[in-house]
Amino acid sequence: MTDSIDGLEMALDRLLLADANALDSKDMKGWLANYAEENEASYYCRATENTEHNLELGFMFDDCRARLEDRVTYVNEIWAGTFQDYRTRHFVQRVSHWQVDASTAEAISNFSVFMTPMDTGVTQVLAVGRYLDRLRLSDAGDAKLLSRRAELDTSVLPRYLVYPI
Amino acid sequence: MAEATLTWPKNYNEVPKAAFIRADLYADEIQRIFHGAEWHPIAHESELPNPGDFKTMRLAGIPLLISRDEADVVRVFYNACSHRSNQLETAVMGNKTEFECPYHRWLFNAKGDLVGCPNPREFLPGFDKADYPLGQPRFELFYGLIFVTFSSETEPLETFLGEAGETLRELMAGDGRLKLLGYQKVRYDSNWKGYNDNDGYHAPLLHAAFKMLNWQGGKGRQYTCTRRGHVCFESALSVASGPSVLKDKDLIAFKGQDPSVGSRIVQLFPTFVSTKHLDIINLRFATPIDAETTEVHYAYFAHQDDDDEMLRHRLRQSSNLLGPCGLISMEDASIFHRIHIGSHTPGNAIFQKGVRDPSKLESEFLQNDESGNLPRWEYYRSVMGFERAEA
Numbered sequence: 435m436t437d438s439i440d441g442l443e444m445a446l447d448r449l450l451l452a453d454a455n456a457l458d459s460k461d462m463k464g465w466l467a468n469y470a471e472e473n474e475a476s477y478y479c480r481a482t483e484n485t486e487h488n489l490e491l492g493f494m495f496d497d498c499r500a501r502l503e504d505r506v507t508y509v510n511e512i513w514a515g516t517f518q519d520y521r522t523r524h525f526v527q528r529v530s531h532w533q534v535d536a537s538t539a540e541a542i543s544n545f546s547v548f549m550t551p552m553d554t555g556v557t558q559v560l561a562v563g564r565y566l567d568r569l570r571l572s573d574a575g576d577a578k579l580l581s582r583r584a585e586l587d588t589s590v591l592p593r594y595l596v597y598p599i
Numbered sequence: 600m601a602e603a604t605l606t607w608p609k610n611y612n613e614v615p616k617a618a619f620i621r622a623d624l625y626a627d628e629i630q631r632i633f634h635g636a637e638w639h640p641i642a643h644e645s646e647l648p649n650p651g652d653f654k655t656m657r658l659a660g661i662p663l664l665i666s667r668d669e670a671d672v673v674r675v676f677y678n679a680c681s682h683r684s685n686q687l688e689t690a691v692m693g694n695k696t697e698f699e700c701p702y703h704r705w706l707f708n709a710k711g712d713l714v715g716c717p718n719p720r721e722f723l724p725g726f727d728k729a730d731y732p733l734g735q736p737r738f739e740l741f742y743g744l745i746f747v748t749f750s751s752e753t754e755p756l757e758t759f760l761g762e763a764g765e766t767l768r769e770l771m772a773g774d775g776r777l778k779l780l781g782y783q784k785v786r787y788d789s790n791w792k793g794y795n796d797n798d799g800y801h802a803p804l805l806h807a808a809f810k811m812l813n814w815q816g817g818k819g820r821q822y823t824c825t826r827r828g829h830v831c832f833e834s835a836l837s838v839a840s841g842p843s844v845l846k847d848k849d850l851i852a853f854k855g856q857d858p859s860v861g862s863r864i865v866q867l868f869p870t871f872v873s874t875k876h877l878d879i880i881n882l883r884f885a886t887p888i889d890a891e892t893t894e895v896h897y898a899y900f901a902h903q904d905d906d907d908e909m910l911r912h913r914l915r916q917s918s919n920l921l922g923p924c925g926l927i928s929m930e931d932a933s934i935f936h937r938i939h940i941g942s943h944t945p946g947n948a949i950f951q952k953g954v955r956d957p958s959k960l961e962s963e964f965l966q967n968d969e970s971g972n973l974p975r976w977e978y979y980r981s982v983m984g985f986e987r988a989e990a
Contacts, residue, residue: 479924484781487692491781491899495918500846507844508926516930518937553940589691590784590894594923594932 445577446531446541446569453579454524454545457597462506465598470570470578475499477582479599482563483589493586493595509597517596520551522560524599534568539577541567545584547599549592561588561599603627607980609988610957611973612950619790619942624983625890628791631982632869633659633887636750637827638759640871641665643882644673644743645777645900651694651709656896658747658886663736664688665745668709669696675738675747676711681731698733707733742768742775744882761825763865766833770863770875777880777900780914783922784896789935791870791887792979793942794895796972797934798883799830799866809927819862821964821971827868828974834966836861836877850919850926853877854912868975878909879917891939897922958990 449468456464469475480492496502524547531541542564549560563586569577584599603623605615618624633639642654642665653666655678662678664687678687680700687698687707697714699706706715711733719726736747739756741764746756757764771777787794819834838853845851853861855878863875870885870893880900888894899917901910921928942948953968955961964971980987 481782481784483691487781489779489781490914491783492918493783493922493924495915497915498847501850501919504845504847504850511844512926513929517933589782590786591923592786593788594785594929596924596929 441575442531442533442539442571443528445571445575446528446539449569449577449579450526450528450541450543450565454526457524457599458522460509460597462509462597466502466506468579469499469502469582470580471499472570472580473499475502475578475580477502477505477579477584477598479584479595480586481589482585482587485585493591494598505598513596517594518551518553520549520593520596522550522597523548526565537571538580539569539571541565541569543567545599551593558592559588560592561586563587563599602984605983605985607985607987608947609990611960611977612954612957612970613947614950614976615947616942616944618979619793619939620890622890625790625887627983629659629887631984632979634661634749635982636748636753637869638739638746638748638753638756638867639869640744640746640867640873640882641675641884642745643771643775643777643779643898643900644740644745645775645903646779646898647673647692648779649694651696652692653688653690653695653709654692655688655690656884656886661736661749662686663747664698664733666695666698666709672710673740673745674709674711674735675745676733676735679734680705681707681713681733682716687733705731711735742771743777744771744775759825759827760867761829762822763824763829763831763867766831766863767865767873769860770865770873770880771882771900772875772880772902776903778903778905778910780899780901780910780917782896782898783918783924784894785923785932786888786892786894787932787935788891789893789939790890790942791885791893793939794885794893794935795866795870795872795975797938798872798931799832799864819860819966821966821968823962823964823971823974827978828972828976829868830864830866830971830975832862832864832966833860834862849912850916851877852912852916854909868978874921876921877916878913879921880913881917881921893935895923 453468477496478492479494526543526545528543533539546562547560550557566583568581570580647667650669655664664676664678667673680687682705685700685702696709704717708714713728713731736749738747821832823830865873872883874881882898885895901913923932950969953964953970960974
């Protein structure tokens with residue numbers, strides 16, 4: 435359990451950075467490891483435009499642990515070799531957080547993701563938006579994602595997505 | 600207007616790569632095709648289900664406003680004030696029964712009537728509000744699917760659709776009583792024809808997922824109809840068999856009725872692609888942005904009679920299976936980009952699969968034949984006025 439504010443902030447930021455690092459390293463197993471083991475662990479990636487109009491459909495809709503595990507399989511096995519690869523750099527910044535109960539916290543963070551396709555080498559913005567996170571806090575003071583909603587200001591993507599945001 | 604010329608190969612199965620990339624052709628295509636005598640689907644009326652709902656978008660540059668008035672009548676307007684053409688509504692969707700232009704405060708109702716404007720005494724002598732409604736393109740509805748055309752010469756929509764209309768009706772759940780689930784919007788680095796040539800049709804060989812999931816294609820037919828070469832696919836639904844690499848098998852489950860023709864695609868000239876696959880109903884509204892860019896709005900739907908469980912299933916399946924990030928379609932998007940890059944090389948793209956005689960056009964094809972695209976190319980050639988080389 436995390437009882438000090440400083441401890442909570444450190445735990446949240448460690449997780450935020452670990453996720454950015456896993457994504458930018460294309461380490462999908464590392465990405466999965468940032469999520470809680472619970473069956474309801476979830477990741478959604480959706481245009482804020484949809485959310486604001488009560489439209490639940492997203493670019494990615496992984497509403498259970500099995501789907502998170504399947505996304506690792508999509509990227510590492512099913513899609514391997516079929517697309518133009520690109521590098522990403524996630525810039526993340528926590529802007530708000532609060533503790534819900536002893537083992538749960540919530541946080542809002544801004545993100546911007548740059549993309550550099552390997553073939554052109556020309557960098558552009560892939561997406562900008564906010565993470566709305568619900569986090570499970572362990573007795574040891576670690577935080578894992580129980581639910582992450584990547585809400586994209588970018589309602590029109592400049593490219594198809596291979597990796598989660 | 601200066602007319603761009605391009606000599607077309609004599610064989611029907613050859614398409615000049617220059618057609619995909621020449622900027623001078625693009626300007627001519629906008630005039631002849633997008634602003635010409637074609638019908639373009641722009642929305643399904645279920646995207647604006649309630650009185651006062653509206654949607655805006657641009658089609659080949661032209662700003663459009665679709666609104667549903669208090670009496671439930673759906674209309675299409677130019678999204679520009681009838682005074683100085685200031686863009687009238689800036690939101691992509693919303694609910695309003697009046698639209699006010701902020702420039703000179705002209706106010707329009709959802710029927711497009713000009714209902715108020717300050718200080719009309721200072722206007723031209725004899726100014727009458729009745730002479731200044733919002734401008735409208737021609738539009739027609741087909742089972743709720745809203746089409747516009749910017750030419751007075753376009754034939755009636757029913758004629759334009761031909762036999763494709765029946766497949767399109769079936770694709771939209773048989774009655775067009777749809778419920779919007781949401782959008783996936785994306786820009787592809789591809790000429791609109793590169794997008795269109797490879798979205799409806801694409802080789803199953805591309806889809807590694809099919810192989811990994813032991814997912815064999817169902818038996819079916821591909822046919823083209825009307826002089827525009829609209830392409831329709833109808834096939835039996837197949838469900839993946841054998842051990843799956845997926846832990847959540849609902850992604851590829853079929854929970855609906857009628858698997859005998861459970862999979863349909865309707866592709867209308869010039870850019871519209873729609874598909875019903877498994878329990879996904881997907882209408883793709885596409886528009887060229889420039890010669891190198893195509894924007895596609897994937898709109899997904901449920902049926903109005905779905906129970907909560909089916910609605911949930913469609914939402915989960917639609918989000919993850921077919922769009923620009925979908926399990927079995929992400930790599931299609933990659934092909935649009937790569938076809939566009941590769942087309943900057945000399946010569947012709949030569950279609951092979953299903954071509955029996957390059958001097959003839961056919962209208963019935965096997966499901967995976969690429970020759971189904973050829974009648975559409977012949978129509979494109981003719982509408983652009985390009986001469987075919989002598990045999």
